[in-house]
Amino acid sequence: MGLNACAGAPDGVPLVPDSxxxxxxxxxxxxxxxxLVLEDGDYVEGTLESGxxxxxxxxxxxxxxxxxxxLDGTTGREVFRFVAEPGMAALRVTLRSPGGYELTLTRRIAVGDQHPVLVxxxxxxxxxxxxxxxxxGSTEPFWxxxxxxxxxxxxxxxxxxVVMTFLARGARHSVRLLGGPTSDHEILERLGDSDVWFKSFVVPSSTRLSYQVAPDxxxxxxxxxxCREAILAQLRADPLNRYPWPADAPDPYNQFSLVELPDAPPQPGIGGEAEPAGRLVTERFASRILGNARDVAVYVPPGVDPAGAGTVLLLLFDGPDYLNRRAPIPVVLDRLTGDDRLxxxxxxxxxxxxAEARARELPANPAFAAMLADELVPWLASRIGIQPRPDRTVLAGSSYGGLAAVTAALARPDRFGNALSISGSFWWHPDDAAPDxxxxxxxxxxxxxxxxxxxxLSAGLFETTADDEIGILESSRHLRxxxxxxxxDVVYRDYAAGHDYFAWRxxxxxxLLALFRRRR
Incomplete structure (x- = not known):
């Protein structure tokens, strides 16, 4: 029987998870x-927001x-937890002065779903x-x-x-993993005094990620x-993994190792090596508003007329990272426009x-939005003849770039009618923001x-943070x-992935397809 399924249950809106x-x-x-509508033994998590x-x-x-x-005397957003017991009928919110609040049950795990700690x-x-x-026995048959x-x-x-286990052999004292199915460095465990180092995770069968290992x-x-940054001295591709990325990197220290499970969703426009077939021109662009200059590369796929009435203008931040083999976006544009999907x-x-300018300009900077709207778009019009309508213009980026895409579009909707955020850093706030x-x-x-x-909006399921801190996944879902x-008009996707160009591409x-797909 439910805990409050009895006469005299308190009045008020019942609490159900995620509502x-x-x-x-x-x-x-x-x-x-x-x-509350719970059963004995339910594990419950929730939040109270009281400003x-x-x-x-x-x-x-x-x-x-x-x-x-x-919770006692808390302000802002606080997390609470409890295990349901007989007689627990309701939650009572009390404020010290008249005001508003928001109460949410974020998680409920029934007794039958609470698995014991694995032995x-x-x-x-x-x-x-x-x-x-x-x-x-010996480890040789295992290896x-x-x-x-x-x-x-x-x-x-x-x-x-599935259970995914990362391995390393023969390290002297430690092995770290970066890029696995968490947002942090993970430390592999040594199996007794053997030469086997390992770390196991339970992950979705749709997982797609790239990672590196750092022995000793x-x-x-x-x-x-x-001490944390010392990992950079040893990071390299996993020598036991069969899929180094990119394959033509100069050495393993400049490679990642790939994991792409059978249920990973298709990636539009990705598949097989190819060179861009269109025109790529890079020029130096100077901004009076920001007082600096940068490279801007313009790519026009085959058969695309920049001055065409229906042409879409994609403005992509961290541009060089989307022009290499890790994220070959010109090839993606060739394929998606070539087969008429875009x-x-x-x-x-x-x-x-x-790097310093990136950290200053991309996070919700009005001057950066003004540069895009009042300098860059007119400059592009003078260079390639494009006259984009706001509804055919999209700002796009990942991490800080995703944050910039949304905030600049909201600041200047007269120029930018679409925002595409990948793993946007929506946990960010100004230094002087109120703590609540x-x-x-x-x-x-x-x-x-x-x-x-x-x-x-999109985010990776592995882009969470420890404890009760707000990470990319949580803040992206909240913004949605x-x-x-x-x-x-919002489209949201999450992927079994991390903070990773292998997923971002x-x-x-x-x-782009969600915002501009051609109807057939």
Whole structure:
């Protein structure tokens, strides 16, 4: 029986997972009660957003008597957790002064879905090897099988999920993994005193990622940042992986290793080596507004007339990173326009003057938006004759570039009617932002009237952060919700991937098709 399935259950909007409940409190009690529909043993996570008003959150029984204090005097957005027990009928929100709040159950895990901690190893192959070593066996048969299969090892778990195990052999004291199915450096574990180092993860069967390994990273006295950055001295492609990327890199230190599971979605315009068939011209562009200069490369696919009435103008940030073999976007444009999936499209690849300028210009910088709208677009018109309508112009980018695409389009919808964000850094906020408003862009959207901008957002399922911090995945999903609530035309996709050009090159094609696909 549900915990509050009894007479006398409290009034108020019931709480169900992923359905935020907003309310206001006034009067002497300044509290509101929301019934829970749970079963004994359910694990529950949620958030309470109260802005600047200190808030208290309690579990109460069906008569309103307090059972447990979950949050006490918190402001802004706070996370709470509990395990449902008999008698827990509702959550009561109390504010110290009249005001508004938003209460959300973000997660509910039934008892039947709460799996016990695994005893032994997640990977059956590692479990079998550990047992064999205890019997006095050798690792040689294991490594012969690894050489036959390649790494990482992928073993079935259940429909839609697999166990993925990264391996290294013979390190002296440590192995780190960068680019695996998390957003952090991962440390491989040594199997006893053998030559096997490993780390296993449960991942979707649609996973696509690139990664590197770093054996025996130096450990020396220094700051946390210095020790963390020491991984760069040893990062290289996995020598046991069969898919180095790019294949023609000068050495393994400049390569990544690829993983592309069978259920990974197709990447539009990607497949097979090819050279761009159109015209690529790079010029130096100087900005009076920003007081600097940068390279701007313009790509026109075969048969595309930049001055055509329906031509799409794609402005892509971090441009050089999308002109190489890791993300060959000119070839993608050739294929998508050539087979008539996209209308004629001109690609403009915008470089950064420096890393410092990138960090200053891309995160929600009004001057950068003004440069794009008032200097770059007129400059392009003078160079190639393009006269783009806002609804045929798209700003696009990844990471900080995704943040810039959305914020610049919202700042200048008179020029830019579309924004395409890939793994956008929507966790970002100005240094002087209020501590209870960390998601700056979502706040801007909520405060302002809807702009005539269509938005494509995407994020990787592995782009989460530890503890209760807001990462790319969480902030992208939240921004999607806020945009939809304001009436924006939004397309959202997430991928079983990380912060990774191997996934981004496909997401860019997905975004262009979502915004401009030709109807047949």
């Amino acid at each position: 935020p409940v907003a309310g206001t409190v006034a009067g002497a009690e300044r509290s509101a009660v929301h019934p 600047a008003e200190p808030a208290e959150l309690r579990l109460v029984d069906w008569q309103g008597r307090p059972i447990r204090l979950l 032994g190893h997640l990977s059956p192959a590692i479990e079998a090897l550990a047992a064999d070593l205890k019997r006095g 012969r099988e690894v050489a036959r299969r390649g790494t990482p090892l992928v073993e079935p778990l259940e429909p839609g999920r 990273v130096p450990d020396f006295p220094g700051t946390c940042r210095e 209308p004629p499209t001109v690609g403009v690849f915008i470089a950064n003057p420096s 408003r960390p998601e700056y862009v979502a706040g801007l959207v909520a405060l302002h009237e809807r702009r005539p901008v269509r938005v494509f 919700d806020v945009l939809e609530a304001k009436g924006y 496909g997401a860019l094609g997905d975004g």
